[in-house]
Amino acid sequence: MVLLTLMAAVTLGIIRVRNLFAVVVLSSIYSFLMASVMIVLDAVDVAMTEASVGAGISTVLMLGTLYLTKTSETVPVHTPALPLFVALGTGVALVYGTFGLPPFGAADTPLHTHVGASYLANSVAETGIPNIVTSVLASYRGYDTLGETTVIFTAGIGVLLLLKRLARASRNG
Amino acid sequence: MRLDVIVRVTTKFFLPFMLLFALYVQLHGDFGPGGGFQAGVITAATVILYAIIFGLAPTMRLVPPIVVESMVPLGVLIFLGVGIAGFVTGDNYLNYSHLAHDQVHGQELGVMLVEAGVLVTVCGTMIAIFYTFADRGRS
Amino acid sequence: MIEHHLPALLVVVPLVAAVVTALIRHGIAAYVTTLVASWTLPVMALMLLGQVLDGGEVSYALGDWAPPVGIEYRVDGANAPLLVLVAAMAALVATYAPRSVASEIDIGRRGWFYTMFLLCVAGLLGIAITADAFNAFVFLEISSLATYVLIALGRDRRALLAAYQYLILGTIGATLYVVGVGLIFVMTGSLNMGDVAARLAGIENTRPIFAALAFITVGISLKLALFPLHVWLPNAYAFAPSMATAFLASTATKVAVYLLLRFLFSLFGTDFVFVQHPITPILLALSLAAMFAASFVAVFQEDIKRMLAYSSVAQIGYITLGVALATQTGLTGAMVHVLNHALIKGALFLAVGCIVYRTGVFRIDQLAGIGRTMPVTMAAFVIAGLGLIGVPGTVGFVSKWYLVAAALEQGWWWLALAIVASSLIAVVYVGRIVEIAWFREPSSRVRAGKRLPIEMIAVTWVMAGATIYFGLDAEFTAGLAGRAADTLLAGLAGPG
Amino acid sequence: MSQVAELLPLYNYWITIFLMISGLYIVVARGNMVKKLVGLSLFQTSVYLLYLSPGKILGGTPPIIAEGFEVYSAPLPHVLILTAIVVGVATLALGLALIVRINEAFGTIEEDELFDRDDDDA
Numbered sequence: 001m002v003l004l005t006l007m008a009a010v011t012l013g014i015i016r017v018r019n020l021f022a023v024v025v026l027s028s029i030y031s032f033l034m035a036s037v038m039i040v041l042d043a044v045d046v047a048m049t050e051a052s053v054g055a056g057i058s059t060v061l062m063l064g065t066l067y068l069t070k071t072s073e074t075v076p077v078h079t080p081a082l083p084l085f086v087a088l089g090t091g092v093a094l095v096y097g098t099f100g101l102p103p104f105g106a107a108d109t110p111l112h113t114h115v116g117a118s119y120l121a122n123s124v125a126e127t128g129i130p131n132i133v134t135s136v137l138a139s140y141r142g143y144d145t146l147g148e149t150t151v152i153f154t155a156g157i158g159v160l161l162l163l164k165r166l167a168r169a170s171r172n173g
Numbered sequence: 174m175r176l177d178v179i180v181r182v183t184t185k186f187f188l189p190f191m192l193l194f195a196l197y198v199q200l201h202g203d204f205g206p207g208g209g210f211q212a213g214v215i216t217a218a219t220v221i222l223y224a225i226i227f228g229l230a231p232t233m234r235l236v237p238p239i240v241v242e243s244m245v246p247l248g249v250l251i252f253l254g255v256g257i258a259g260f261v262t263g264d265n266y267l268n269y270s271h272l273a274h275d276q277v278h279g280q281e282l283g284v285m286l287v288e289a290g291v292l293v294t295v296c297g298t299m300i301a302i303f304y305t306f307a308d309r310g311r312s
Numbered sequence: 313m314i315e316h317h318l319p320a321l322l323v324v325v326p327l328v329a330a331v332v333t334a335l336i337r338h339g340i341a342a343y344v345t346t347l348v349a350s351w352t353l354p355v356m357a358l359m360l361l362g363q364v365l366d367g368g369e370v371s372y373a374l375g376d377w378a379p380p381v382g383i384e385y386r387v388d389g390a391n392a393p394l395l396v397l398v399a400a401m402a403a404l405v406a407t408y409a410p411r412s413v414a415s416e417i418d419i420g421r422r423g424w425f426y427t428m429f430l431l432c433v434a435g436l437l438g439i440a441i442t443a444d445a446f447n448a449f450v451f452l453e454i455s456s457l458a459t460y461v462l463i464a465l466g467r468d469r470r471a472l473l474a475a476y477q478y479l480i481l482g483t484i485g486a487t488l489y490v491v492g493v494g495l496i497f498v499m500t501g502s503l504n505m506g507d508v509a510a511r512l513a514g515i516e517n518t519r520p521i522f523a524a525l526a527f528i529t530v531g532i533s534l535k536l537a538l539f540p541l542h543v544w545l546p547n548a549y550a551f552a553p554s555m556a557t558a559f560l561a562s563t564a565t566k567v568a569v570y571l572l573l574r575f576l577f578s579l580f581g582t583d584f585v586f587v588q589h590p591i592t593p594i595l596l597a598l599s600l601a602a603m604f605a606a607s608f609v610a611v612f613q614e615d616i617k618r619m620l621a622y623s624s625v626a627q628i629g630y631i632t633l634g635v636a637l638a639t640q641t642g643l644t645g646a647m648v649h650v651l652n653h654a655l656i657k658g659a660l661f662l663a664v665g666c667i668v669y670r671t672g673v674f675r676i677d678q679l680a681g682i683g684r685t686m687p688v689t690m691a692a693f694v695i696a697g698l699g700l701i702g703v704p705g706t707v708g709f710v711s712k713w714y715l716v717a718a719a720l721e722q723g724w725w726w727l728a729l730a731i732v733a734s735s736l737i738a739v740v741y742v743g744r745i746v747e748i749a750w751f752r753e754p755s756s757r758v759r760a761g762k763r764l765p766i767e768m769i770a771v772t773w774v775m776a777g778a779t780i781y782f783g784l785d786a787e788f789t790a791g792l793a794g795r796a797a798d799t800l801l802a803g804l805a806g807p808g
Numbered sequence: 809m810s811q812v813a814e815l816l817p818l819y820n821y822w823i824t825i826f827l828m829i830s831g832l833y834i835v836v837a838r839g840n841m842v843k844k845l846v847g848l849s850l851f852q853t854s855v856y857l858l859y860l861s862p863g864k865i866l867g868g869t870p871p872i873i874a875e876g877f878e879v880y881s882a883p884l885p886h887v888l889i890l891t892a893i894v895v896g897v898a899t900l901a902l903g904l905a906l907i908v909r910i911n912e913a914f915g916t917i918e919e920d921e922l923f924d925r926d927d928d929d930a
Contacts, residue, residue, distance in 0.1 A: 042881035083837035097523025114501030147450035155898035156298030266320035
């Protein structure tokens, strides 16, 4: 709960601060807090990933970009009315939606009783893997993970295509 | 790149342990948190750390860009290949059950291979992206 | 045995080809791989369509994990025609591509350019074929990321801005979609579309489900460029390389339309979406706005690709109009227009690709007399343009016939009038091109230029010919669309 | 503990929603491209909480089967979010690469300045 409050505070900081370097550092802190919250929520695998990705890779990439571009932001000229409206509209829709959700921490929600239960019950017998996250990730929903690997592949080749110095053709015509 | 000797020595001392930890995360993914993605990121972080401390050029000699860039598709190829192996054993795509003598071992083998594929792609992509960003900044 | 694995192969083949092209890098070798791989796709897609027409739906459990535990691929009347469309477009565009790409992309980037193209194809096929809501998101992102890169590789530096803008909006759209799927997931505990549809029965009228409906609709609408959310589309189409534009314009938004239809009709159910909630008037208003406003803007464009892009926004309006009616005829009209508009826009953008290849000209006022120097290409352009207007004998007429019929079924004669009236705006912007191209003296810009490769003209004419062929013989496409409409209206709520 | 149990559900969602609004606001309102991407990843990250919160069972443990534990939190949301995180960082990398290219081509990464320039050469 303290963590969540801290996260909100950091977010406010990200909105206010105009020095992009500070923004990147703040978002790194944000990721660490997020990872801690995830541990509280029992998502240890996810927390590990968030810490390495959010606080590690993303920060390195952003700092790299700032190094190649510049580090401060100009004052926006537009009035923030429309963006505020869009963002709040989304928020209201979500608030509306979350009121009907099952209570937090309960064990008898569809999430736990339907597909989730069958993973917990069958994983060890069917795959011999006690970490259910791994068995679901790599076997039951292995196809999603194939897609995920392909996404990384796409992004990797994409960045290389955009940034790597590759041979240029001589223009003819 | 005139850094303190201590930093260099400490880094050299730490790097093997980081790689060892990556290996642990990779292989222990069945029992504890971790897996191909996390191990790939850690491995990439090792190389990136080396590049930050010892400079880009020596790192690129140690881990050549062409190797890194080949790793990006290679990992996906491993994953796709494991899937296609399912056809050969007469099952649907991505069914690992008959890769070994019984279902459990087949699944374990399949998951291990698939995680290795993820590791290769993730690691390759992270290092390749780091190289291109760093290289872009040099000139 | 192969027949059984077709659903998986349809996506795996382009993925393997993408990986191979990424490994070999070399432009020509990568191209040959792309060509071979992309021609296997329509063969497989047609075989799947055959299976569906023979024996109903085809279900394929990936990893042999029975859905909803595992991920399921499912081909039925609704997505089989779409798979054929995407696969055929991939093959045709790949055939068209080599020299067009060679003139627009640096030699060192060509190999990987084809990698991106194949990934985009695989992603779109993956969205169309999957029966798993989250898997659809993963493949949506594969195709989107590949699309951003394809757009950014355009010649003009503004291509980078277009790609960035699309990246931001596309990611917002995808994230909203994930929020919606998440709400459904929490309420039902399942991600398989058929399973979700069955489990939604009874808890439809809860707030999270309504919120999920809103999030998913807005999220996908961003991807399919529904009228007020279309801002990314004109720039993206205008600055992307010619072959990428032709492929994206004829497939990407269509696949998004399909995904939306799947959710609205199969998942949430026609009754829940269109009877209990005021979706029809909202969608109708937006569709009409798109048809008129975007067509109107198209008239004043100076860049021929931008003009066609705005026309695409307008045409999407026709599709969503059919969706909004939510009747059998309306949906048939929407589905048949998905197919027909893909043919029309494909032909038009391919023709523009020919013009750009030969003369390097984008601006409409510089195209003076091009009809005399490139008569074969411009003839194809005009034929496809007639389809855009909806002249009898072209595919555009078939689509509008069904849409008008659907409007009259409801007794909404004003809507029928609006459909006809908005077509008249298309007459203006297509007519403007015709006037400039044929009735003005050729300028020096359009006289000079390279010879046009035979494969570019051939593919352009195949597409233009298809707009006539399926216009005269509408049985096949309309039959498929009608079947798709039946499938969608029937819903998925049967046992998994 | 019971106090926490009563307050936490709402609090969780409220913060999630607050994060989402902030992220979206940054994306739409700010002209600086790097900041926009930071906002975008905030927006995406908030969705992770939306998935993970309902997966938690009070008194449960992480979904790694072991002797002595009976109640496990739901594993499926974890898997989905792992995928979502990866997709998020892939998008971020590509977006940053685009920003670097834009900066080289136009000399700025502020949208307001860019669109002024865009009008000039149109």
